Amino acid sequence: MPFPTDSFFARILSALLPFMATITLFYSVLVWLAVNVTEDYIIASYLKLETQAFEERYARQGATTPMPNSIYLQGHWSGDVGVTEAMRQLPVGHHELKGEDVHVLVSQVPGASQRLILVLNESELSQTEGYGAQIVGLLCAVAGLILILGAILAIVIARALARPLSRLAAEVAQATGRASKFSGAGRRDEIGMLSRTLSSLVAQQHAVLLREQAFTRHVSHELRTPLSILHNCLAILRLPGCNAEKNARSLLRMEGALAGMKMTIELFLYLAREPRPLHDQRVGLAAIVVEQIEKHQLLYPRTAGNLVFAQAGASARQVNEAIARSVVQNLLGNAAQHGAGKIRVVLTEQRLVIMNNRAESHPSQGFGFGLEIVARACAHSGWTLETRRTRHTFRACIAFT
Numbered sequence: 001m002p003f004p005t006d007s008f009f010a011r012i013l014s015a016l017l018p019f020m021a022t023i024t025l026f027y028s029v030l031v032w033l034a035v036n037v038t039e040d041y042i043i044a045s046y047l048k049l050e051t052q053a054f055e056e057r058y059a060r061q062g063a064t065t066p067m068p069n070s071i072y073l074q075g076h077w078s079g080d081v082g083v084t085e086a087m088r089q090l091p092v093g094h095h096e097l098k099g100e101d102v103h104v105l106v107s108q109v110p111g112a113s114q115r116l117i118l119v120l121n122e123s124e125l126s127q128t129e130g131y132g133a134q135i136v137g138l139l140c141a142v143a144g145l146i147l148i149l150g151a152i153l154a155i156v157i158a159r160a161l162a163r164p165l166s167r168l169a170a171e172v173a174q175a176t177g178r179a180s181k182f183s184g185a186g187r188r189d190e191i192g193m194l195s196r197t198l199s200s201l202v203a204q205q206h207a208v209l210l211r212e213q214a215f216t217r218h219v220s221h222e223l224r225t226p227l228s229i230l231h232n233c234l235a236i237l238r239l240p241g242c243n244a245e246k247n248a249r250s251l252l253r254m255e256g257a258l259a260g261m262k263m264t265i266e267l268f269l270y271l272a273r274e275p276r277p278l279h280d281q282r283v284g285l286a287a288i289v290v291e292q293i294e295k296h297q298l299l300y301p302r303t304a305g306n307l308v309f310a311q312a313g314a315s316a317r318q319v320n321e322a323i324a325r326s327v328v329q330n331l332l333g334n335a336a337q338h339g340a341g342k343i344r345v346v347l348t349e350q351r352l353v354i355m356n357n358r359a360e361s362h363p364s365q366g367f368g369f370g371l372e373i374v375a376r377a378c379a380h381s382g383w384t385l386e387t388r389r390t391r392h393t394f395r396a397c398i399a400f401t
Contacts, residue, residue, distance in 0.1 A: 008161075008162050008165055009158050009159065009161075009162040012154075012157070012158035012161055012162065013154055013155060013158045016150075016154035016157060016158060017150075017151060017154055020146075020147065020150030020151065020153075020154055021147060021150075023150075024143050024146045024147050024150065025143070027146075028139050028140075028142070028143045031139060032135075032136075032139060035135070039122075040096070040103075043103050043120060043122065044094050044103070044105075046120070047094060047103060047105040047118050047120060048094075048105070050068055050073065050075075050105075050118055051105060051107045051116065051118060054067075054068060054075065054109070054116060055107075055109055055110065058109055058110075058111070058112065059110070059111070062111075068118065071121075071124050072120055072121045072122075072124035073118065073119070073120050073121075074118075074119050075116065075117070075118050075119075076116075076117045076118075076119065077112075077114040077115070077116065077117070078106075078114045078115040078116075078117055079114050083117055087104055087106075087117055087119070088117075090104060090106050090117075091106065092106050092107060092108055092115065093105075093106060101121065101122040101123045102119060102120070102121055102122065103119075103120040103122060104117060104118070104119055104120075105117070105118040105120075164183070164184050164191045165191070165194075167183055167184075168182055168183060168184060168191070168194065168195055168198065171183060172198055172202065175202045176206075181195065181196070181199045182195045182198055182199050183195065185199060211271065211272045212272065214271070214272075214372070214376065215268050215271070215272045217372075218268055218271075218372070218373050218376075219264075219265070219268050221373070222264045222268070222326070222330075222373065223261055223264060223265075225257075225333075226257035226258070226260050226261045226264075227257075227261075229253055229254070229256075229257040230254055230257050230258070233250040233251070233253050233254045233257075234250075234254075236250045237250050237251075256295075260325075260329075263321065263322045263325060263326075264322075264326065266322050267322040267323060267326050267377070270322070270380070271376055271377065271380060283318065283319065283321045283324070284317070284318060284319075285317045285318070285319045285324055285347070285352070286311060286317075286347060288319070288321065288324045288325055288328055289309070289311075289328055289345065289347055289352070290309070291325075292325065292328040292329050292332055293307065293309055293332070293345065295329075296329075296332045296333075296336065302341075306341045306342045306343060307342075307343045307344075307345070308343070308344045308345065309345045309347075310344070310345070310346045310347070311346075311347045311348075312346070312347070312348040312349075317349060317400060319381070320381065323377045323380070323381050326373060326374075326377055327374050327377050327378065327398065328352070328354075330371065330373050330374050331354040331371075331374060331396050332345075332354065334356075334371055334396075335354055335355075335356035335394070336356075338356075338358075338394070339356030339357060339358060339394065340356070340357045340358055340359040341357070342356060342357045343355070343356045344356075350399060350400060351397055351398060351399045351400065352397070352398045352400075353395065353396070353397045353398075354395075354396050355393055355394065355395040355396070356393070356394055357392055357393055357394075358389075358390075358391070358392055358393060358394055371387070371396070374396070374398075378398060382401045383398050383399065383400055383401060384398070384399040384401070385397070385398055386398075386399070
């Protein structure tokens with residue numbers, strides 16, 4: 001249904017006002033008809049009673065029975081001179097002459113050769129006819145009053161219906177994504193459904209925005225190292241007189257950096273989407289830890305002798321390669337960059353612990369974006385990450401489920 005305005009309040013009002021006018025007109029006509037129909041019914045009943053009374057008197061008195069005669073009622077035989085031809089032609093029954101406010105009852109009296117005709121002048125009997133204009137005016141006044149009250153009530157109802165939507169629209173416009181729910185979320189009607197739907201939508205959009213922001217931060221953080229490796233290796237390859245051994249070693253490092261970049265990009269593309277299970281190929285966690293320790297020793301040769309790896313038993317845990325590689329790489333990188341040199345790695349069947357010592361004068365808090373990446377990766381994998389800082393150490397513990 002087209003509306004002349006885009007205002008929800010005006011739409012409700014434009015629907016309620018015609019409805020109120022229609023109802024008022026309907027009941028005004030109904031009242032007027034009820035008055036007239038009731039009046040006609042009373043007159044018809046009165047004529048019927050008069051006929052019955054005359055028949056009873058006629059049965060006792062015969063032709064000498066006096067006819068009903070009053071200001072508003074006259075009785076005649078069908079053959080009387082005062083009876084018009086139109087009345088003589090009327091069949092037995094009750095009739096109302098149009099435009100004359102005259103009621104005629106024609107009946108066949110038992111034992112009489114002529115029909116009885118009772119003529120009732122409605123204007124003489126009923127006071128309603130004399131006050132017809134006043135009654136119509138009163139009905140119009142009452143209808144106008146009802147219309148005014150109905151318009152006021154329609155405005156109140158329209159405002160009451162539009163107020164929750166206006167409040168909800170204002171809250172959605174000012175939403176920052178941190179609100180758990182909007183007003184009306186506890187209602188069980190359509191307003192409550194709309195509020196809950198908008199709350200869920202805003203929360204989803206906020207989560208998408210956070211994942212997008214995290215993606216841009218973490219990609220720049222994670223790709224910095226392999227890009228540096230590629231840049232250095234290219235510089236070595238461009239050196240004049242670079243021997244075959246250096247070329248092979250540089251190409252090998254470039255291949256490893258490219259493989260790491262590919263896996264990192266796949267990981268962050270996964271973290272940027274809605275959380276869902278990974279179905280990629282799974283590898284042993286112990287092999288990932290050993291591989292990342294070896295790479296760490298190559299990247300940080302000065303601290304290679306200060307890294308201790310302890311494995312309690314043969315760990316056969318299978319993990320997603322991209323997630324496990326990123327987690328171990330970031331924890332080791334944070335330990336080397338923000339620690340004081342000594343790193344201890346402990347791997348068991350149930351947990352992985354990486355601990356580094358801290359210098360008292362070191363201004364770092366012991367972590368950077370890498371720990372944030374680790375937390376997100378662990379949350380997506382269903383692992384539990386716990387960190388603990390003391391005056392001299394920083395400890396990161398991952399408990400597997």
